[in-house]
Amino acid sequence: MAQGIVNRVVPRSAFALGVVRCIVQGAFLVSILFTSFSALGSLPVTILRPTGVMKLLPWSFYDGLQTPAAMVVFKCVLVLSLLLSTAGFLTIVSTKTSLLLVVFYQGLLRSFGHFNHDEMLAVYYLVVLAFTPCGDEFSIDSRLKTRTERPAFAYAYPILLMQLLMAWTYFSSALIKIRVAGVKYLSTDNLPALAIFHSLDNLHDTHFKLAFWLPQVKAYLPFAVGFVLIWELLFPLVIFWRRLRWWMLGFGVVFHLATLFFMNIFFPHQLAMYLIFLDWDRWKNKRNDKN
Amino acid sequence: MARHEPGERRLIVKYAVLTLAIFLPLIVAFLLVRNLYPVAAWNVMMAGGDLERGRNYCILRGETISGETIDIPAINLTNALYSRTWTMVNATIGNQSFKLKSIHPQNEEFSRQFGGVENLPPGVRLPDLLQAWGEIYNKQLPASSPQRLKAIRLDMYRWEGGSYSDYDKFIESWRKEL
Numbered sequence: 001m002a003q004g005i006v007n008r009v010v011p012r013s014a015f016a017l018g019v020v021r022c023i024v025q026g027a028f029l030v031s032i033l034f035t036s037f038s039a040l041g042s043l044p045v046t047i048l049r050p051t052g053v054m055k056l057l058p059w060s061f062y063d064g065l066q067t068p069a070a071m072v073v074f075k076c077v078l079v080l081s082l083l084l085s086t087a088g089f090l091t092i093v094s095t096k097t098s099l100l101l102v103v104f105y106q107g108l109l110r111s112f113g114h115f116n117h118d119e120m121l122a123v124y125y126l127v128v129l130a131f132t133p134c135g136d137e138f139s140i141d142s143r144l145k146t147r148t149e150r151p152a153f154a155y156a157y158p159i160l161l162m163q164l165l166m167a168w169t170y171f172s173s174a175l176i177k178i179r180v181a182g183v184k185y186l187s188t189d190n191l192p193a194l195a196i197f198h199s200l201d202n203l204h205d206t207h208f209k210l211a212f213w214l215p216q217v218k219a220y221l222p223f224a225v226g227f228v229l230i231w232e233l234l235f236p237l238v239i240f241w242r243r244l245r246w247w248m249l250g251f252g253v254v255f256h257l258a259t260l261f262f263m264n265i266f267f268p269h270q271l272a273m274y275l276i277f278l279d280w281d282r283w284k285n286k287r288n289d290k291n
Numbered sequence: 292m293a294r295h296e297p298g299e300r301r302l303i304v305k306y307a308v309l310t311l312a313i314f315l316p317l318i319v320a321f322l323l324v325r326n327l328y329p330v331a332a333w334n335v336m337m338a339g340g341d342l343e344r345g346r347n348y349c350i351l352r353g354e355t356i357s358g359e360t361i362d363i364p365a366i367n368l369t370n371a372l373y374s375r376t377w378t379m380v381n382a383t384i385g386n387q388s389f390k391l392k393s394i395h396p397q398n399e400e401f402s403r404q405f406g407g408v409e410n411l412p413p414g415v416r417l418p419d420l421l422q423a424w425g426e427i428y429n430k431q432l433p434a435s436s437p438q439r440l441k442a443i444r445l446d447m448y449r450w451e452g453g454s455y456s457d458y459d460k461f462i463e464s465w466r467k468e469l
Binding site for chain 2: 037106123
């Protein structure tokens, strides 16, 4: 019965899971292609603060890696692995190497800065993809060899798991805010003070100054903050209530754009992951009907 | 109760293990409100803003060969650190890399020279970071360009809080000749 429910609420074809693989791996591929690893390798290793599992590696390893030349080699390996996993070639192996390399790379970045959450959801998606048959269609592998027959559940459940993970990010985020800050989170100064702080320096990636307008409308801001909290708490409905889905995701886009323009904080990877909510089976059927 | 083929049963067990392996650490991190990479607790902005609390912030600037002082957006230098540059700078100012359980050997030596971590001046590794940034910036320009930097500096300011004004009280500056 559970399988039946899963198969009904999410796309259940090998094609849909293949498209999702391409989106997730491709998102990392594109962002890494446009990143200067030689500049990253120029930063002094002495400011590095290995975080979490990154502490398991010895300093001699970081000394060897943290040079422009070594980082360029690392980028080449990362790009090659992500190219293979995005295209679905040697998928069983390449999705796992991409997972390992991206986890290491993201850990290295967090060892310089802080534990920001933009890419984390997509990192968990890489975990899901590494252990599911995501190369059975929409991949080079599927053109080279005949596919093993699997039940629809094999493709539907990984997509459901990814949707649940996204719901968890918003839902748990709201609960933590309520737990830690309580009703203080709805104070009139919460948003303007935070937004202005993030708009003062030139170390953030963008330098929008809209935050300085917020004190003028601060009496209304607790309603906006409260609305966002409710949206986060209700986000799990996106999975099971299709009619609500596009409104909720649409608001998510507005919310993330608002944090960009008012706080100079943006979550592009998280936004790109919204694409897993598209019904790729229906999209394929429509295309086939047209042809 | 539904009956499953052995292959299907294996698949269900595999997916159950995968789900638990992902969600159990996430739930623990959520309960402890603690990030332990790669396990994330989604505690983004959990404390909210506080008008009464003052905050320091930094502006990265360069002094060009032609004599101008220009603002340098750090994202143009090390775009890998997208969304993380400001915390990297704050941690460097706070000598956080000297306060680890396992310190880099060069930092250990440096710390010894100063007679312990507590005696280190703020931002003791900032000149190294500024040197790296200055070199990256200059590499992006032709050798003859008057826009090349002769020095790079980080200016720290403070917003004391309490009101939505007086955002830029100068605190301190770190400068590195290139």
